[in-house]
Amino acid sequence: MQVRIVMELTGDDGEEIGREIITDMAKITTGAEDLGLSLAEGKAVLARLQQKMVETQVELWLKENRETDGRRLRHKGYYPVTFHTLFGDVRLRSPRYEVPKSEGSNGSATVSPLRLLIPDHMAPERLYLETRWASLVPYAAAAELLADVLPIDCGTNATTVRQHALRTATRLERELTEERVPFMQDACPQDWMDLPIPDGRIVIGLDGVYIRDRDNRKKNFELIVGRSLPEDGEPRYIGFVHGYDRKPRRRILDHLKKQGVQANQDITFITDGGEEVRSLAEMIGPASEHVLDWFHITMRITVLRQFAQGLRHHDEEAGNGMLDMLSRIKWYLWHGNTHRAREEIDWLLDDADATQTDYPNMRKLLTAIGEFRSYIGSNHASLINYGERYRSGERISSAFVEATVNAVVSKRFAKKQQMQWSRTGAHLLLQTRTQTLDGSLRATFERWYPGMANDNHRNSGNRAAA
Numbered sequence: 001m002q003v004r005i006v007m008e009l010t011g012d013d014g015e016e017i018g019r020e021i022i023t024d025m026a027k028i029t030t031g032a033e034d035l036g037l038s039l040a041e042g043k044a045v046l047a048r049l050q051q052k053m054v055e056t057q058v059e060l061w062l063k064e065n066r067e068t069d070g071r072r073l074r075h076k077g078y079y080p081v082t083f084h085t086l087f088g089d090v091r092l093r094s095p096r097y098e099v100p101k102s103e104g105s106n107g108s109a110t111v112s113p114l115r116l117l118i119p120d121h122m123a124p125e126r127l128y129l130e131t132r133w134a135s136l137v138p139y140a141a142a143a144e145l146l147a148d149v150l151p152i153d154c155g156t157n158a159t160t161v162r163q164h165a166l167r168t169a170t171r172l173e174r175e176l177t178e179e180r181v182p183f184m185q186d187a188c189p190q191d192w193m194d195l196p197i198p199d200g201r202i203v204i205g206l207d208g209v210y211i212r213d214r215d216n217r218k219k220n221f222e223l224i225v226g227r228s229l230p231e232d233g234e235p236r237y238i239g240f241v242h243g244y245d246r247k248p249r250r251r252i253l254d255h256l257k258k259q260g261v262q263a264n265q266d267i268t269f270i271t272d273g274g275e276e277v278r279s280l281a282e283m284i285g286p287a288s289e290h291v292l293d294w295f296h297i298t299m300r301i302t303v304l305r306q307f308a309q310g311l312r313h314h315d316e317e318a319g320n321g322m323l324d325m326l327s328r329i330k331w332y333l334w335h336g337n338t339h340r341a342r343e344e345i346d347w348l349l350d351d352a353d354a355t356q357t358d359y360p361n362m363r364k365l366l367t368a369i370g371e372f373r374s375y376i377g378s379n380h381a382s383l384i385n386y387g388e389r390y391r392s393g394e395r396i397s398s399a400f401v402e403a404t405v406n407a408v409v410s411k412r413f414a415k416k417q418q419m420q421w422s423r424t425g426a427h428l429l430l431q432t433r434t435q436t437l438d439g440s441l442r443a444t445f446e447r448w449y450p451g452m453a454n455d456n457h458r459n460s461g462n463r464a465a466a
Helices: 039-064 124-136 139-149 158-174 248-258 275-280 294-312 316-334 338-354 362-378 386-391 399-413 423-438 441-448 450-465
Strands: 002-010 016-026 074-085 088-099 109-111 202-213 220-230 236-241 267-271 288-292
Touching: 002 039, 016 039, 039 074, 039 088, 074 124, 124 139, 124 158, 124 423, 124 441, 124 450, 139 158, 158 423, 202 248, 202 275, 202 399, 220 248, 220 275, 220 399, 220 423, 236 248, 236 399, 236 423, 248 275, 267 275, 288 294, 294 316, 294 362, 316 338, 316 386, 338 362, 399 423, 423 441, 441 450
Parallel strands: 202 267, 267 288
Antiparallel strands: 002 016, 074 088, 088 109, 202 220, 220 236
């Protein structure tokens, strides 16, 4: 079977602009592998279609943009330009036009209109796809995937894909507003009464995780990642490198406002009580609160109970007494009785310090109790009535943040493999990865390049018609 694919180009007035033979091929059917186009044939067809289509579009656009102030510009020559698209690298001739002399100028100048059309020499959809894939898999794997399925001659280098992905992240960073005051200082409190009733509480979980530092291989640096869960709306991810981002509250505030959070909205931050993440949650909004994660409280109490059970084998009375006190401490904390809980912890430390025993881990037990007392003391303002909150169906644990850490960090930054990262590279990758995971990256590109949304509208219309 002989196959010829012909492309016809028609202008807006209905007249034919051109006709191009894309390919002539012979198809012999001997097995399933011969049916339809092969991957290589499909790549060749797409590359040829793209070359001819872009050439024609550019030619028409240049004809409409050769005049300045009603004067036709004089042609001065060409220089080669490569336009990187999803379906091949299109090589174009970019014309140079002479700009008339202006008063006070020393001489004439030239202008290249094509720079206005393709300033980055990169098709936005290709940049989007490279950014998306690079945020999900290693740069080398993303480059290989692009080369496997698309007719791309260059750009299969991992370094090139990395540069393109980080360029997108840099643009996201530039869009961040300047350091702004929190909600409670952003408007007059009297104006809050005029705001509409918010949709409901939004819960934000923040946690820190460490990855290997490329510049100092003996040290790690901290990433802060989190997830916001509104009652009505899609969850969103957030991430940045602690210490690299000098104004992290600005990032959290922008993150909240993009989700439609307003000044009178109830915001709950749930963290593990670390000083870094706790400071980020302070003074964000007038209706915001910081809650110490119940899971981390019970985890520390569980460690103390294991020590007490070990002590019981050497001093049964002392061990049983400590177990009873730990049960009371947990009960007080669960019901929000912070004062009694801290009293019991002080008594627990005094009793443990006064206990005379040959228990080998007694010193570790004393250290653990002291750390627990400091932990509860530094986070006493974040302790709530967990039982009441739990019975109301509200979150008291940051377990969803642990899943966020695995999704955002572990599966891409490969903590177990000890991959090494620069602070800049890790911070920028976090910006694109978080948007990829929560599905907002495409919307960002459509905002930058409105024409990218046309396909979605057309497809949705087709689905509705079907």
